[in-house]
Amino acid sequence: MNDTLFSSVPPLLEVLEQECKDIGFTMPSDRHIGALLSNLIASKPGGHFLELGTGIGLSLCWMIEGMDQNSYLYSIDNDPQLIDIAQGHFGKNTRVEIVCQDGGEWIKAYQGPGFDLIFADAWPGKYFDLEETLDLIKPGGFYVIDDMLPADDWPEGHAEKATVLITYLEEHPQFRVTKMSWSTGIIVATKIADAPADS
Numbered sequence: 185m186n187d188t189l190f191s192s193v194p195p196l197l198e199v200l201e202q203e204c205k206d207i208g209f210t211m212p213s214d215r216h217i218g219a220l221l222s223n224l225i226a227s228k229p230g231g232h233f234l235e236l237g238t239g240i241g242l243s244l245c246w247m248i249e250g251m252d253q254n255s256y257l258y259s260i261d262n263d264p265q266l267i268d269i270a271q272g273h274f275g276k277n278t279r280v281e282i283v284c285q286d287g288g289e290w291i292k293a294y295q296g297p298g299f300d301l302i303f304a305d306a307w308p309g310k311y312f313d314l315e316e317t318l319d320l321i322k323p324g325g326f327y328v329i330d331d332m333l334p335a336d337d338w339p340e341g342h343a344e345k346a347t348v349l350i351t352y353l354e355e356h357p358q359f360r361v362t363k364m365s366w367s368t369g370i371i372v373a374t375k376i377a378d379a380p381a382d383s
């Protein structure tokens with residue numbers, strides 16, 4: 185198996201990958217996490233999805249690829265320049281709302297229905313405001329993060345933060361966690377439905 189070959193990629197992907205290079209965006213999501221997100225999202229017809237950390241929309245284009253016509257997605261980033269580019273590509277999509285706001289503020293203000301999948305690709309929703317974010321996931325829904333394998337550009341102290349996050353998720357009574365040393369290091373956590381009462 186060659187897992188660097190992708191049988192189908194979203195039509196806009198190569199354009200966005202080139203645009204990341206052109207503008208010097210150094211934090212783009214890779215194709216592996218994109219393909220995984222697209223698959224997980226395809227398992228939730230009519231689903232409701234959230235991305236924290238839009239960038240210019242690389243993972244977003246994969247997420248949209250997995251959505252059916254009745255699904256809806258919010259994507260949040262606090263960088264107006266990146267959001268402008270993402271809006272230029274996806275702004276006319278009526279199933280997608282791209283918001284320029286601090287992710288933590290957005291999470292705390294959100295009052296709509298729960299999410300079938302949250303991809304937390306920014307500090308809010310991952311290294312802070314975590315419990316508020318996990319609260320927004322429906323039973324059976326997915327919490328997905330990447331960049332969990334040590335990298336050369338991690339600042340001092342980041343490895344400890346990552347360990348704290350992983351332990352928190354693993355010990356969380358409402359989540360089942362799978363850790364994958366693949367891509368940049370991915371965690372998929374599924375919110376379990378309320379446990380049935382003992383008979």
Ligand SMILES: C[S@@+](CC[C@H](N)C(=O)[O-])C[C@H]1O[C@@H](n2cnc3c(N)ncnc32)[C@H](O)[C@@H]1O
Pocket residue numbers: 211212213236237238239240241242243244260261262263266285286287288305306307308
């Ligand atoms: C790892 S990048 C996201 C990559 C993106 N998902 C992609 O597909 O290329 C992290 C993003 O989080 C954004 N960000 C950083 N701090 C944020 C905050 N407090 N609220 C919202 N977005 C934030 C950055 O502007 C950056 O675009």
